Amino acid sequence: MSEIDTTSASKTVEFRGGGFAPQSRKWVGVAVFIVLIGFVELGTRVGFITNLTLPIPSDVFATFVDLWQSGLLWKHLVPSIMRLIVGATIGVSLGIGVGILIGLFSLIRAGLIPLVAAIFPIPKIALLPLFVIWFGIDETSKYALIAFGTFTPTVVATYGAVDNVDRSLIRMGQSFSLSWLSIVRKIVLPGAMPGILSGLRISLAIAIILLVAAEMLGAEYGIGAYILEAGSLYDLERLFVGVAILSILGVLVSLVIGMIEKQLLSWRV
Amino acid sequence: MDLRLESVGHHYGDMEVLSDINLDIPTGKIVCIVGPSGCGKSTLLRLVGGLELPTTGRILQIGTPPADSINPLTYVFQDFALLPWRSAEGNISLVLEDHKLPSSRVTEIIADVLARTKLTEFAKAYPKQLSGGMKQRVAIARALAVNPAILLMDEPLSALDSQTRELLMDDLVSLWTREPFTSVYVTHNLNEAVRLGHSIVVLSRRPGRIREIVDVAIPLGDRELGDPELERQQKHLWNLMRDEALAADKELLHV
Amino acid sequence: MKNLISRRTTLGLISMIGATAAALTSAIPAYAADTKINVGALRFTSHAASFVAFERGYFKDEGLDVEFKFFQAAQPMAVAVASKDVDYAVTAISGGLISLAEKGAAKVIGGALLEDPAIDGQKILVSDAAFKEGITEPAKLDGRSFAMTQAGSSFHYMGARIADKEGITLSFKPLQKVGAVIGALKSGQVDAWSIVPHIAKPLAGSGAVHIIGNVADYIPDYQVTVVFTSADKAANDRDTSMAFLRAFSKGADDFNAALVDRTAGDEAAEEMVKLVHKYVYTDRPYEKAAPSIINGAMRISPNAALNMASVQDQLDWFKAEKLVKDSVTIDTLVDTSYTN
Structure with missing residues (x-):
């Protein structure tokens, strides 16, 4: 220390x-929402946003309260949630199953990956009339549409996740002479779980998007049918109520997956 | 149970990695394998454990493994290979679950190997909560749980810092002293080799051939840090390897 | 609501100014440049009045330079009028149209397609499966499904009125598009539907569906389609609007004479079919298209007259079904200065 010449100029x-x-910064997101809605409220009330462009947010809220109080909310929500649950469960479980098979067996991989790549970009809405012929106009065709829409992204996410399982862990399992089934069940599946769950986020968001399409044909009740009806009636308040319900559904699904991740993936670093 | 390697050679495509390896691994001894990087040490270990098939030659088990050996040829890996979603005891029970042992026996084995590796209080800990040295202890406990006839250790201490390495070497020595086990121990660290090996096999650069087998006569328990005889042995090994290592280093640049 | 009232007052003011302006413009000589307007249309025989007025130069005579914008459905056409991409259009009275009128965006200024008891009008159809189960008349439709494109469409109205009259209940299935409805009806996914004759008759001819009644029996003098424009054009561009209605009426008269009343003779009828074929069923040869066009000929209101009673009835139904706001009155929907 003493060697330092303290007399020369110094600065930090x-x-x-x-x-x-x-x-x-959690509050920023909320603030953006509040400011945006406040601006629209002001604009529609003062008149620089016409009522043809956007509805008054407080009217939208009042419409929602009406829907709630009339009991129609549940009448629309229950069948939609049913369709989401049944359709997504079928699509996701088949998707995970096929994804794992692709991940494990080279023959299945070679056979199915081109097929999955071919059906992934098909707009599932375009197939709706076909599904109506195949499965009838009632619930089955709606389940089928949502199942089909969630299937492909789940397959892709799952086999990607299986591919990404640490090979050294599989090697370890083999070195301890674990059975093939044990390796799949105890090493491959848990190892692929993070990838499968993040794929699930996308698949379920797609399921919600497809809900509107599924309810285009022959649905009297349902959030999608409600939105379509509002659109055809040019009833902006109801349209926005419906869209907001879908958004809330999306947020809830994301929260649930977040909770599942916390439960199942607590081991992650 | 002894192991014998008879003129074992191995190719990856056109590249010959091992050539004409003849080696005996006698019961109750630790055989260290050292050599320059890329000489095929790890490949040799995978061949010994049956994770890969040798291109030429054969690997023989002489005698039968003890009846209570669940997995006669058991590895300990450099990167530990612990399942991050299982606790320490869960990782150990993983390798016992396929063998239809009564659950009381499983609990007993787990408690025993945890005690032997001084991990009893960490039984419920997950890998992410453990230091590198602790993780490798869990991996060693897991290997001991299946009561192996031969432990195949692939640079088990290379991922650890030097203090932890010293501690774990002491642990391995005391494990062996209490209950001698057979082991093939691959390392690039000559100090580890002279501390742990009853005999040390020096491989040449690729394709790996046995250059020399050095026997260390001092009992494992008496090998102290800084022992002049060990220093001499280590220096001898280094002299054997230096030119090979230099050549291997240059060779890598051409690949 | 406050918004709307203030808007209406302004509109009133503007229309007064507009009237003055119109008085001035009418003085401008006829050789002035034609007014360019966009007319929305569907490729249906029911839109023939516009096609005739265009082909026979009635629009030109009125100083209108018309460009057609073709749509696949009535609903987007109403929105296009509200967004001012289309100036005049003909469509069924739907919940969407009433909502747009309520928002001050659209206004009905005349009538088009009209159910006339004397003329073959819209038909009630059932699927072959339902027919085989014994549904041979509308009264037997109780508890059955009735197809519609969307809630608040004219199909919804017709089905509801049939159900009212027969004292039965129907479950309404929205299928978005006419094509989807036809598919669902043919495959027996829905039981019943009602549609204009030029679609109903060929379908029934194929045996896949059966005609079991006429809409006219349930909704007499039904004003099926109306002429509408943006509220702004109705209030402030009276000259153009009147000119459009005059030309449109002339087209309607020709059409009625040729194909509905058949007073103009066979030659005129054939000529009319040929004219309409330029726009409708263009993908089919003339021989195949002609019967469909002839079958589809329904009366188009002379002088674009509007049956106010029918419009009132439709509006009341939409309000009762809560498909549109209660505050909507007939004056919100219709600019009566054109229709009286």
């Missing part, structure tokens, strides 16, 4: 390491 070393580190 300048800090230049700030920024580029995401920080948690």
Whole structure:
């Protein structure tokens, strides 16, 4: 220390390491919502946004309350949620099953990956009339549409997740002479779980998107039918209520998956 | 149970990685394999354990493994290979679950190997909560749980810092002293080799051939850090390997 | 609501100014440049009045330079009028149209297609499966499914009125598009539907569906389609609007004379079919298209007259079904200065 010449001019070393580190600012998201809705409310009330362009947010809220109080909310929501649950369960479980088979067996991989790639980009809505012929106009065709729509993204996410399972863990299982089934059940599946769950986020969002399409044909009740009806009646308040319900469904699904991830993937670093 | 390697050679495509390896691994001894990087040490270990088939030659088990050996040839890996979604005891029970043991026996084995590796209080801990040294202890406990006839250790201490390495070497020595086990121990660290090996096999650069087998006569328990005889042995090994290592280093640049 | 009232007052003011302006413009000599307008249309025989007015130069005579914009369904056409991409259009009275009128975006200014007891009008259809189960008349439809494109469409109205009259209940299935309805009816996915004769008759001819009644028996003098424009055009561009209605009426008269009343003779009828064929069933040869066009000929209101009683009835039904707001009155929907 004594070797330092303290008589020469000195200054603190300048800090230049700030920024580029995401920080948690939860309230900002809420604030953006509030400001945006407040702006629309003001605009529609004062008149610089015409009632043909956007509905008054408080009217939308009042419409929602009406829907709630009249009991129609549940009449629309229950069949929709039923369709989501049944359709997505079929699509996701088949998707995970096929995805795992693709991940495990080279022959199935070679045979199915081109097929999955071919059906992934098909707009499932285009197939709706066909599904009506195949499965009838009632619930089955709606389940089928949602199942089909969630199937392909789940397959792709699942075999990707299986491919990404640490090979050294599988090697370890073999070195301890674990049976094939044990390796799949105890090493491959849990190892693929993070990838499968993040794929599930996308698949279920697609299921919600497809709900509207599924309810285009022959649905009297359902959130999708409600939105379509509002659209054809040019009833913007109801349209926005319906859209908001779908958004809330999306947020809820994402929260549930978040909770499942916390439960199942607590081991993650 | 002894192991014998008879003129074992191995190719990856056109590339010959091992050539004419003849080696005996006698019961109750630790055989260290050292050599420059890329000489085929790890490949040799995979051949010994049956994870790969040798292109030429054969690997023989002489005698039968003890009746209570669940998995006669058992590996310990450099990267531990622990399942992150299972606790320490869960990782150990994994390798016992397929063998239809009564659950009381399983609990007993787990408690025993955890005690032997001084992990009893970490039974419920998950890998993410454990340091590198602790993780490798869990992996060693897992290997001991199946009562192996031969432990195949693939650079088990290479991922650890030098202090942890010293501690774990002491642990391995005391494990062996209490109950001698047979092991093939692959390492690139010559200090580990002279501390743990009853005999040390020096491989040449690729294709790996046996250059020399060095026997270390000092009993394992008496090998202290800084022992002059060990220092001499280590220096001898280094002299054997230096030119090979240099050549291997240059060779890698051409690949 | 406050918004709407203030808007209407402004509209009133503007229309007064507009009237003055119109008085001035009418003085401009006829050789002035034609007014360019966009007319929305579906490729249906029921839109023939516009096609005739265009082909025979009635629009040109009125100083209108018309460009057709073709749509697949009535609903987007109403929205296109509200967004001012289309100036005039003909469509059924639907919940969407009433809502747009309620928002001050659209206004009905005349009548088009009309159910006339003397003329073959819209038909009630059942699927072959339902027919075989014994549904041979509308009264037997109790508890059956009735197809519609969307809630609040004219099909919804017709089905509901049939159910009212017969004292039965129907379950309504929205299928979005006419094509989807036809598919569902043919495959027996839905039991019943009602549609204009030029679609109903060929379907029944194929044996896949059966005609079991006439809409006219349930909704007499039903004003099926109306002429509408944006509220702005109705209030402020009276000259163009009147000119459009005059030309449209002339087209309607020709059409009625040639194909509905058949007073103009066979030659005129054939000529009319040929004219309409330029726009409708263009993908079929003339021989195949002609019967469909002739079958589809329903009366188009002379002078674009509007049956106010029918419009009132439709509006009341939409309100009762809560498909449109209660505050809507006939004046919100119709600009009566054109129709009286």
